[in-house]
Amino acid sequence: MKRLTQEEAKELFKLSLYELGERADSLRKELHPEGIVTFIIDRNINYTNICINRCKFCAFWRSPEHPEAYVLDIDEILKKVEETVRHGGTQILIQGGLHPELDIDFYIRTLRTIKANFNINIHGFSPPEIWYLAGKHDLTIRETVLILKEAGLDSIPGGGAEVLSDRVRETISPRKIRSSQWIRVMEEAHRIGMKTTATMMFGTVESQDDIIEHLDRIRSLQDRTGGFTAFIPWTYQPGNTELGGRKAGAVQYLKVLAVSRLYLDNIKNIQASWVTQGMEIAQLALRFGANDFGSTMLEENVVSSTGHRVAVEAPERLIERVVNSIKAAGFIPCQRDTYYNILRQW
């Protein structure tokens, strides 16, 4: 397929939902002809909700004095990792707020202790956390990533991207790192051989042009490094946030997902977000370009802090629901690892 220009991508939004879906689905089929839809068994561990950034779209952060403010101690973290491993999990996604008192030793200790006790992939610390740590200790980004890698960090999640347009960031998260800084962290990680994901949280104040700008920045970095394993778009959840507003609907979600599939011709995997969209729309997403169902999310705190209901179920039941949803959508469910290697067919 010929590479899309930004102008052509903007034109895609004018297509009917049906036509756009068909185009994205045919590229998905070309890239994944075997009809497999993957998922990973993992858990989110949010080590603290104390954060100095106070993003307006975020319902998760608390000030240090707030009665709900917390920092998990290492025993609590290890217990969560143990539960994940017990249920067949191969990854933990560990990330948190920018805590003014935690220094890099906390991160090193946490990584080393997890690795000393469990054989599990640590997918952790999104670019805002890494940038913050680097600044705090007067380290370069490269030095910071290398220190974390040496302590046990395996890969980096694409959190904190929201929309990579500084016009949008100025409105929704003025204290957060800028687009070029997010890209810089990812580029440094890729250059030392670390894989990362790319994300996009949309549905706040961005325009279609901002979405295309975001996709273009991701595609350009992938051209330079090849370090992204997947792209994961999801919609803003306005509950309990300072920014407020309305949720983007399913049609907008599916259109953005399909445009992402078509524009990001150099990223093999596109994830559906059942956590924000629900299982039915996530099933539909598999016909709009997605080939991965994301995580079983044995624990989730960030989206649920907006009041959006995320199913609280026993891990076995949650895994079964993901597997059955993929089958019902007409695909073969396969458990994968962080790097998209197939571990088990269900």
Ligand code: SF4
């Ligand atoms: S989105 Fe992240 S950086 Fe922003 S306030 Fe929430 S926890 Fe902090």
